[in-house]
Amino acid sequence: MAIAGELTVPCGQISSKIPTFDFKSHISGVPMIYCSGGKLKSRISTGVRAVLQVGVEAAESVGKVEGALGFDVVSEEELREKGFLGMRKTKLVCTIGPACSSLEDLERLALGGMNVARLNMCHNSRKWHLDVIRKIKKLNEEKGFCVSVMIDTEGSQIHVVDHGAPSSVKVEEGSFWLFTTKKFEGSRPFTVQANHSGFSEGIEVGDELVIDGGMASFEVIEKIGNDLKCKCTDSGLFLPCAKFSFWRDGKLVERNYKLPTLSRKDWADINFGIAEGVDFIAMSFVNDADAVRNLKDYISTKSSISIRVLAKMESLESLQKLGEIVEASDGLMIARGDLGVEIPLEKIPAVQEEITYVCRQMNKPVIVASQLLESMVEFPTPTRAEVADVSEAVRQYADALMLSGESAIGSHGQKALSVLRMASNRMETWSRQENRQSMLHHRKLGVSLPDRIAEQICDCAAEMANNLGVDAIFVYTKHGQMASLLSRNRPCSPIFAFTNDRSTRMALNLQWGVIPLFVDLTDDMEANIVKSIDLMKAEGLVREGDAVLVVSDITPTAARSTAFQSIQVKTIS
Numbered sequence: 001m002a003i004a005g006e007l008t009v010p011c012g013q014i015s016s017k018i019p020t021f022d023f024k025s026h027i028s029g030v031p032m033i034y035c036s037g038g039k040l041k042s043r044i045s046t047g048v049r050a051v052l053q054v055g056v057e058a059a060e061s062v063g064k065v066e067g068a069l070g071f072d073v074v075s076e077e078e079l080r081e082k083g084f085l086g087m088r089k090t091k092l093v094c095t096i097g098p099a100c101s102s103l104e105d106l107e108r109l110a111l112g113g114m115n116v117a118r119l120n121m122c123h124n125s126r127k128w129h130l131d132v133i134r135k136i137k138k139l140n141e142e143k144g145f146c147v148s149v150m151i152d153t154e155g156s157q158i159h160v161v162d163h164g165a166p167s168s169v170k171v172e173e174g175s176f177w178l179f180t181t182k183k184f185e186g187s188r189p190f191t192v193q194a195n196h197s198g199f200s201e202g203i204e205v206g207d208e209l210v211i212d213g214g215m216a217s218f219e220v221i222e223k224i225g226n227d228l229k230c231k232c233t234d235s236g237l238f239l240p241c242a243k244f245s246f247w248r249d250g251k252l253v254e255r256n257y258k259l260p261t262l263s264r265k266d267w268a269d270i271n272f273g274i275a276e277g278v279d280f281i282a283m284s285f286v287n288d289a290d291a292v293r294n295l296k297d298y299i300s301t302k303s304s305i306s307i308r309v310l311a312k313m314e315s316l317e318s319l320q321k322l323g324e325i326v327e328a329s330d331g332l333m334i335a336r337g338d339l340g341v342e343i344p345l346e347k348i349p350a351v352q353e354e355i356t357y358v359c360r361q362m363n364k365p366v367i368v369a370s371q372l373l374e375s376m377v378e379f380p381t382p383t384r385a386e387v388a389d390v391s392e393a394v395r396q397y398a399d400a401l402m403l404s405g406e407s408a409i410g411s412h413g414q415k416a417l418s419v420l421r422m423a424s425n426r427m428e429t430w431s432r433q434e435n436r437q438s439m440l441h442h443r444k445l446g447v448s449l450p451d452r453i454a455e456q457i458c459d460c461a462a463e464m465a466n467n468l469g470v471d472a473i474f475v476y477t478k479h480g481q482m483a484s485l486l487s488r489n490r491p492c493s494p495i496f497a498f499t500n501d502r503s504t505r506m507a508l509n510l511q512w513g514v515i516p517l518f519v520d521l522t523d524d525m526e527a528n529i530v531k532s533i534d535l536m537k538a539e540g541l542v543r544e545g546d547a548v549l550v551v552s553d554i555t556p557t558a559a560r561s562t563a564f565q566s567i568q569v570k571t572i573s
């Protein structure tokens with residue numbers, strides 16, 4: 001135990017206020033171990049390490065270093081080119097559609113920084129999606145990418161109307177339209193089909209019918225059976241499969257169609273996703289936590305690997321149950337497209353900020369989705385307002401940004417991805433320079449002692465990393481818990497998460513600032529640490545003088561009866 005420069009603290013004394021920690025009095029021969037914002041390596045002698053240790057003894061034996069560093073080619077290249085601080089923290093999700101489904105296009109998106117590929121099961125056939133999934137797995141295996149796969153369920157979308165034509169139809173103010181549940185082939189002038197017979201239930205003459213959150217508006221002037229005769233009050237466009245909502249006295253008319261969140265088709269798609277080993281299932285139109293829990297239970301009985309369930313926030317009801325939904329799910333998507341049909345558009349920015357805040361508090365990753373760069377579906381450059389919107393999501397510390405039509409059907413998908421990448425990098429740099437991460441506050445999450453210790457260790461470690469100005473944080477994690485607790489603090493340095501669990505690696509792809517690495521880990525944590533540093537050194541990815549803050553957490557095993565958690569600061573020699 002008597003290692004020079006080692007600091008042992010009983011767990012009750014570990015404070016989240018690391019700056020008040022007086023290392024000087026504990027570590028002989030080290031002039032100063034932390035310095036705000038500056039470079040640690042000039043201040044600390046090579047090889048000295050500080051260990052905050054909770055539990056029992058440090059592991060001593062160091063095995064022979066062998067094995068491979070499971071670095072994905074894109075992060076590795078980024079590190080070589082831009083250094084630790086230049087690594088992008090915000091993760092990028094691309095919706096895959098006909099415009100980007102070839103192997104070459106997928107490879108270009110992977111090279112451009114796509115962390116997660118999203119397949120929207122609303123569109124196209126399962127065979128088509130299968131082909132894309134296989135291509136992504138092939139690229140991961142053969143070319144060294146680390147792109148996770150997400151399927152997104154269709155959900156029971158009852159609020160859809162269609163005019164029958166393949167493209168958009170113009171709607172003039174003052175024109176009269178019939179919204180009918182009667183089925184017919186092709187298109188009829190001034191007639192729109194609703195996809196659900198109960199679409200007009202509870203609707204009264206005088207109500208307002210809004211298409212796609214404001215693409216066009218109508219007043220209901222007559223009810224004819226289930227059908228509605230409406231007069232256009234605000235001219236605009238009808239897209240195919242447009243979404244609609246009804247409003248009365250400025251408020252959404254809430255209707256409960258009593259349809260399950262997952263339709264029969266969704267269950268078939270979920271079985272398909274499980275069989276193909278996807279990494280995430282995004283659940284559309286989640287209204288409560290039960291729906292999420294049911295799906296998670298179902299997955300745990302059907303799949304030997306862990307598939308993370310993301311809840312999509314896209315209904316008024318889901319917003320009212322935000323807390324329980326975040327708690328039940330493995331992450332959230334702010335699906336601003338459909339959300340904008342159910343709440344006034346001007347409310348979306350505040351709702352987005354609230355959801356990203358709650359998710360970070362509860363340590364769940366969050367994706368900001370829809371229309372981030374909508375104009376790029378058509379044009380090769382974004383509007384200034386779109387760049388401002390993207391930057392705002394990054395400033396809010398969302399874990400991930402998502403492209404929809406921009407990559408799925410647009411002509412400039414790769415360019416849109418590079419806009420997300422560059423805007424993220426720029427705003428992250430600004431936030432770091434402004435020291436904005438120091439303004440983040442966290443509510444305490446852990447209830448059990450081990451969970452509270454893990455949380456304290458990670459909060460302290462992140463604060464130490466910032467104060468010391470270390471180059472990188474290394475963490476060893478089985479289920480990703482320690483990595484995400486670190487990420488929650490949005491530290492300045494990148495978090496390299498070493499795991500020997502493949503599903504954890506793929507899930508961590510969605511977490512802010514985490515670079516997941518697949519390596520063989522043993523029960524001997526000290527050996528794991530030495531091995532991973534040596535592998536990084538051998539590849540030239542860490543160099544002499546680099547300072548790394550190492551966080552480890554070993555759960556009790558047959559050989560070791562006590563949990564052991566530590567924070568060590570190592571300078572590479």
Ligand SMILES: Nc1ncnc2c1ncn2[C@@H]1O[C@H](COP(=O)(O)OP(=O)(O)OP(=O)(O)O)[C@@H](O)[C@H]1O
Nearest residue numbers: 095096097098120122123124337338404405408409
């Ligand atoms: N696999 C696909 N095949 C064909 N078109 C697709 C595919 N995926 C997406 N698209 C097209 O890209 C557009 C945007 O895609 P996206 O899936 O994000 O739509 P969305 O309506 O926002 O999602 P959701 O239906 O989940 O609310 C869609 O309108 C659709 O035209």
Ligand SMILES: CC(=O)C(=O)O
Nearest residue numbers: 335336337338369370
């Ligand atoms: C992504 C999605 O489902 C939406 O924005 O509605």
Ligand SMILES: [K+]
Nearest residue numbers: 152153154284
């Ligand atoms: K969907």
Ligand SMILES: [Mg+2]
Nearest residue numbers: 314335337338
């Ligand atoms: Mg949606």
